[in-house]
Amino acid sequence: xxxxxxxxxxxxxxxDSSVINCTYTDSSSTYLYWYKQEPGAxxxxxxxxxxxxxxxxxxxxxxxxxxxxxxxxxxxxxxxTGDSAIYFCAFSPGGYQKVTFGTGTKLQVIP
Amino acid sequence: GAVxxxxxxxxxxxxxxxxxxxxxxxxxxxxxxFWYRQFPKQSLMLMATSNEGSKATxxxxxxxxxxxxxxxxxxxxxxxxxxxxPEDSSFYICSAxxxxxxxxxxxxxxxxxxx
Numbered sequence: 001x002x003x004x005x006x007x008x009x010x011x012x013x014x015x016d017s018s019v020i021n022c023t024y025t026d027s028s029s030t031y032l033y034w035y036k037q038e039p040g041a042x043x044x045x046x047x048x049x050x051x052x053x054x055x056x057x058x059x060x061x062x063x064x065x066x067x068x069x070x071x072x073x074x075x076x077x078x079x080x081t082g083d084s085a086i087y088f089c090a091f092s093p094g095g096y097q098k099v100t101f102g103t104g105t106k107l108q109v110i111p
Numbered sequence: 112g113a114v115x116x117x118x119x120x121x122x123x124x125x126x127x128x129x130x131x132x133x134x135x136x137x138x139x140x141x142x143x144x145f146w147y148r149q150f151p152k153q154s155l156m157l158m159a160t161s162n163e164g165s166k167a168t169x170x171x172x173x174x175x176x177x178x179x180x181x182x183x184x185x186x187x188x189x190x191x192x193x194x195x196x197p198e199d200s201s202f203y204i205c206s207a208x209x210x211x212x213x214x215x216x217x218x219x220x221x222x223x224x225x226x
Contacts, residue, residue, distance in 0.1 A: 042204050042220035098145060099215055101154045
């Protein structure tokens with residue numbers, strides 16, 4: 001099965017860039033997701049990347065995939081206080097297959 | 112975009128009672144839905160895979176008689192926590208895959224508190 005690790009906590013100042021990292025072990029995942037979870041709420045899909053891609057940019061979000069190192073990252077440009085939340089990376093073989101989640105990184109944005 | 116609706120958002124119940132949680136896909140038909148459980152400050156753990164028209168597939172360690180799953184239509188899956196006890200208190204989240212684009216969408220979650 002897939003083992004997925006994330007650092008537990010990240011603190012950045014408002015306006016700076018945030019980089020949340022994720023390492024994984026299984027190379028068979030096709031879909032690689034980033035989800036945001038605010039307190040007491042469900043998961044919000046932020047973005048996802050296919051395993052045949054190296055990078056995807058969507059407004060302030062940039063996803064980088066290093067397949068050689070099995071490393072996935074999410075960069076948030078111009079981080080705002082509203083970005084404070086827990087961010088989960090997640091992996092799936094695709095289709096209707098179950099998803100494996102990382103441990104989550106709590107992002108704290110300091111005004 | 113595709114939306115998954117989960118209801119209720121929170122529920123408080125007495126020990127020994129049963130609680131039903133609904134998960135609906137609003138914009139697409141979902142032959143497969145997933146149910147997760149999340150303890151405070153932890154990641155999500157898959158409980159079971161809900162298959163429309165057939166029995167759910169439970170993960171190891173999840174009691175199928177306690178967590179009843181029914182996926183009677185292509186847009187609705189329900190999770191019933193039977194004879195709930197305080198240790199069942201948790202955050203339950205459902206998800207479904209949009210067959211068009213393959214994205215996985217989540218419900219807003221249900222916070223269950225068993226007294």
